[in-house]
Amino acid sequence: MDEATEGSAPWSRLQKQAVFGLPMSLGFAVLMSRDAIFGDTGLPRWAGLAIAAACVAALLGMIVAPRLSEAPDERDRLIMLKATRWAFVFLLMTALLPGVLRDMVASGPPPWDAQGLARGSAMLALAVYFGSILLLYRSQAQD
Amino acid sequence: MGKGKPRIGNAIRELRFRSGEMTQAELASKIGVSRQTVIAMEQGRYSPSLEVAFRTALAFGVPLTAVFSYEES
Numbered sequence: 001m002d003e004a005t006e007g008s009a010p011w012s013r014l015q016k017q018a019v020f021g022l023p024m025s026l027g028f029a030v031l032m033s034r035d036a037i038f039g040d041t042g043l044p045r046w047a048g049l050a051i052a053a054a055c056v057a058a059l060l061g062m063i064v065a066p067r068l069s070e071a072p073d074e075r076d077r078l079i080m081l082k083a084t085r086w087a088f089v090f091l092l093m094t095a096l097l098p099g100v101l102r103d104m105v106a107s108g109p110p111p112w113d114a115q116g117l118a119r120g121s122a123m124l125a126l127a128v129y130f131g132s133i134l135l136l137y138r139s140q141a142q143d
Numbered sequence: 144m145g146k147g148k149p150r151i152g153n154a155i156r157e158l159r160f161r162s163g164e165m166t167q168a169e170l171a172s173k174i175g176v177s178r179q180t181v182i183a184m185e186q187g188r189y190s191p192s193l194e195v196a197f198r199t200a201l202a203f204g205v206p207l208t209a210v211f212s213y214e215e216s
Contacts, residue, residue: 008182009178009181010179011179070171070178072177073177074176074191076180
């Protein structure tokens with residue numbers, strides 16, 4: 001197809017980062033919250049190592065893959081801003097809301113692992129950020 | 144006054160062809176955005192900033208209203 005009529009373009013730097021960043025943040029979320037997710041049985045050592053290796057590979061991909069991309073423009077920055085907003089709202093909902101709601105009805109330390117929840121939430125918020133970027137590029141960057 | 148979301152239409156594709164089959168990459172380079180943004184603008188999925196809109200009109204050598212149109216739905 002002639003380039004003048006072509007309707008597809010190479011992926012932006014942000015999209016390439018998100019493609020690697022999404023599995024990386026999900027992997028780190030599992031590793032950081034493994035006690036909460038797997039309980040007493042725990043995450044098998046080989047599985048933990050495999051996830052860690054995949055996360056490091058994704059991190060390297062995040063650094064290397066976007067190198068030859070076009071420079072970010074105003075649309076990229078708008079998408080980044082919207083994705084940041086969604087991730088921040090997610091973080092507020094998951095990291096703060098459970099504690100605040102519980103404090104309204106009970107006192108004393110929460111029955112759940114608050115630190116583990118906060119760590120997992122932070123990594124999931126990162127996953128929301130990268131996932132939002134991929135979704136927003138597929139739809140539109142308008143308010 | 145319409146109740147729906149207003150639509151910003153554009154004639155970028157037509158103007159590209161009238162400007163000697165200018166490619167999306169050439170236009171992107173002229174107005175300082177990525178090719179992906181030019182495609183999104185052409186398809187009406189992205190409304191650019193006023194600055195990029197003016198640069199687009201300048202790239203074609205036409206007034207702004209010849210490139211973009213505002214339609215109340």
